[in-house]
Amino acid sequence: MADRPQTNLETLLVGVDAGCRRVLDPLFETDAVPRLESIFDEGTAGGLRSQIPPWTPSAWPSLYTGVNPGKHGVFGFLTFDGYDWDVVNATHVRERTLWEVLDRNDRTSVVVNAPVTHPPREIDGAIVPGYTAPEEPDCHPAGLLADLRAEMGDYRVYAPRDVSGDEQIEWYRRLTEMRGEAFRYLADRFDPSFGFVQFQQTDTVFHERPGDDEAVRAVYEAVDEQVGAILDQCDPDTVVVASDHGMGEYRGSEFRVNEFLREQGLVETTADGEGMPTWSTIASNQLREGKESRDAADSLSPLGRALAAGAAVGITSQRIRAGLDAVGLADFVAERVPNDVARAAAERVDFAESVAYMRDRIELGVRVNLRGREPDGVVAPGDYERVREDLIAMLSAVETPDGRPAFERVARREEVFSGPYVEAAPDVVTVPREFDEFLSTRVGDGQFGPPSEPYNHKREGVIAMAGAGVDADADLSGAHLFDVAPTVLATLGIPAGDRMDGSALPAVEPVGTRAYPAFDPDAQVATDDGDVEARLADLGYIE
Structure with missing residues (x-):
């Protein structure tokens, strides 16, 4: 041996x-x-x-x-x-x-x-x-x-x-x-x-x-x-x-948190300035509907080809406005995209005017636009806890189209995290039920839809x-x-x-x-x- x-x-x-x-x-x-x-x-x-x-x-x-x-x-x-x-x-x-x-x-x-x-x-x-x-x-x-x-x-x-x-x-x-x-x-x-x-x-x-x-x-x-x-x-x-x-x-639905908050009067949207639109989600959906592989641009609709071109030069949703101008897609989109798709793609959360919003689906939570903390906060410090309580109550009550709770837990961030950097966490943490519900930041197209990702x-x-x-x-x-x-x-x-x-x-x-x-x-x-x-x-x- x-x-x-x-x-x-x-x-x-x-x-x-x-x-x-x-x-x-x-x-x-x-x-x-x-x-x-x-x-x-x-x-x-x-x-x-x-x-x-x-x-x-x-x-x-x-x-x-x-x-x-x-x-x-x-x-x-x-x-x-x-x-x-x-x-x-x-x-x-x-x-x-x-x-x-x-x-x-x-x-x-x-x-x-x-x-x-x-x-x-x-x-x-x-x-x-x-x-x-x-x-x-x-x-x-x-x-x-x-x-x-x-x-x-x-x-x-x-x-x-x-x-x-x-x-x-x-x-x-x-x-x-x-x-x-x-x-x-x-x-x-x-x-x-x-x-x-x-x-x-x-x-x-x-x-x-x-x-x-x-x-x-x-x-x-x-x-x-x-x-x-x-x-x-x-x-x-x-x-x-x-x-x-x-x-x-995924065995559940996609829940569009910002669309829900907009219908509650807490999120404002804009088609101008900075924000978080949903172009990459639409682009990936178009790619999946056209053909599985990324070399399938020729089989896509004009919208799919345009958005795939944007993705190919590194356009992510937060920087879509500058990116569209860079690849010459702004006029194309304005003239050719169907109204419902244009609404979902062009509208994004207006941070400065919103009370609360989901800024990033991965961090699993909702951020309050707090005065004195955020650059253009609208929620007075004295109203902060009330706004969080309202968010917890309304999100806890959300049910999916099949009648099941969307969340297994909705809680204040300090109930989930501890330490000197809790301030960086979302103010209200939203834990999807069994992680079977896909949380999305997108606005438009209703509160629920099929998951944008299969796993x-x-x-x-x-x-x-x-x-x-x-x-x-x-x-x-x-x-x-x-x-x-x-x-x-x-x-x-x-x-x-x-x-x-x-x-x-x-x-x-x-x-x-x-x-x-x-x-x-x-x-x-x-x-x-x-x-x-x-x-x-x-x-x-x-x-």
Whole structure:
């Protein structure tokens, strides 16, 4: 028998975006992912309850900091300054990551493809940023991206936007292989105590190829191959597999929150100035109605071709007005778009004139246009609580067309979040029933309609642990996203931070907590990357 590889890798964290048993079990049954299955079989596993909101840009920072969004400050893909916005980046994550905790304890880490880690902060080790990073990301240490490309031939954060069919599936495989190969190269170079490799395509495939079981299988087979190669080369003492949320089909309706609020007299709309129209939603609907692949522009209506052209140059809904002018679509739309479509597309929330509105569907809530806080607030501070009470009452009473409650919970933000950044959350948090209802910011076309996306994130993710010091008989029921960071630290014998909201799971020996120095956040920098914004719109994250 060949000698086992000798490395210092004590704990490997494998991040599987959107991983859950409803996806994994059919793959286990057909032996499609034997290395992943062996971790589940040899160790202990269970569901992993995600947070609110259960989406990549907020949930992964919660997983790797161990705190809720009120403490780390990221509630969705977008960050807001008054009524303006930008895509979040690492400077918006205002809490120490588990690899930064390890750095304070003289441990080396290699982190590959973790979302919202660009620009990376310095640690002893290496960081290759993932989702929301630009295609040419800064890595740590400086020059690392060039080193990766020299070693591997290529390294990309995203696939090209114009691929489809079999080529798209091949890109899923290639990106997955890049993550594994990059991790193995860096593990050999830096000899870390801790490693974290995240796979994003396990989520992307559901958004880009809904209902395509063969594409899902291809992605997971590629992930399994890379996990196996990492295990063989690095031989970690302990392996933790975790997801940020689950995935499942929508079975309900699309509820257009701003249209509902407009009919309640709380939202005003405008066709001029800044606002949030719904062009990308209409464009994606046109694309789906015409042909599944993005190279199907010739089969679309003139409207579909026009909107697809807009999307191709990075037009997202918040910047549609300037974008339309840039590609010469304004006159075309005014003359040719049917009245009902034009109404839905041209009208958008007028922030300055509205009492309350949903500004971003991903952050799951309604923002009050509060005087003294918002640039043109209309709600007096003395009326703030009354407005919130009214919003909670009216939204709690909303029923879907089939007579079921639209929301399982409507609550004040401080009842959901805690910490110094609760102010950045929506004032009223709206949790859709079983995440079967699609919440939309669009106005027009009535309060309800068919979901604009066929799949949605679900609260139930997954966690599995195997290896040294793991009690394979431990019961992981009740495991929460916030527990992952303190659990990983416990496998390394490092105390969790006393600000963490989670605690080490019973599968490992607890180490306790420590009061680490207060986190000193970096100055926030802009993302302002049209390509990143366009990719988020492609996936339905930005309407």
